[in-house]
Amino acid sequence: MIAALFLSFLATALEQTPPQGWWVVKDSKGLCQIAVPPDWQALLENTGAAVLQEATNAIAVVTSQPAQAFKPLPDTLQRMLGIRKNELFENSAKRVFYQEKVSHRPDEANAYNAIVPGRTGTCSCHVVALPSVAEETAKNIALSLGPVEP
Numbered sequence: 001m002i003a004a005l006f007l008s009f010l011a012t013a014l015e016q017t018p019p020q021g022w023w024v025v026k027d028s029k030g031l032c033q034i035a036v037p038p039d040w041q042a043l044l045e046n047t048g049a050a051v052l053q054e055a056t057n058a059i060a061v062v063t064s065q066p067a068q069a070f071k072p073l074p075d076t077l078q079r080m081l082g083i084r085k086n087e088l089f090e091n092s093a094k095r096v097f098y099q100e101k102v103s104h105r106p107d108e109a110n111a112y113n114a115i116v117p118g119r120t121g122t123c124s125c126h127v128v129a130l131p132s133v134a135e136e137t138a139k140n141i142a143l144s145l146g147p148v149e150p
Helices: 002-015 075-081 135-143
Strands: 023-026 032-036 049-052 054-066 088-091 096-101 110-117 121-129
Touching: 023 054, 032 054, 032 121, 032 135, 054 135, 110 135, 121 135
Parallel strands: none
Antiparallel strands: 023 032, 049 054, 054 121, 088 096, 096 110, 110 121
16 A cells, blocks of 8 residues: 555656756746757747747647636536546646547647646646657646746
8 A cells, every 4th residue: 555655656756757858938927837848949938838840730838827726627617628538637636637639630639738736826738739749748748737936
């Protein structure tokens, strides 16, 4: 039981640590951040967005919602958003993480959303990427979401 608890804690810690060489993108208010691979570039200065070559390949956007309370998505909202059970990866007191759109063709993007508690509200991340971008990369960007440390 203790080993399982330790492994659960270790997995949580590892998923929040971006791979070595990734760089940080902060939202326009400087409250929330994500990490992106080294070959991604800032979309524009201070916009909270980064792209892979161009926005049509992949884009990751981080935003903050000051004073918005964080809470898991209720079942009714999940149904309204059309989130299937197998596309909802986490819906807990520490993170909401789901796949918003599933690609069915090479020219159709996958989309992921993550929401976490911030220091004074919530932090959100939206990652959209063509299937040529590794699914693991898109998920790791979303999982890197968190508040900017003071």
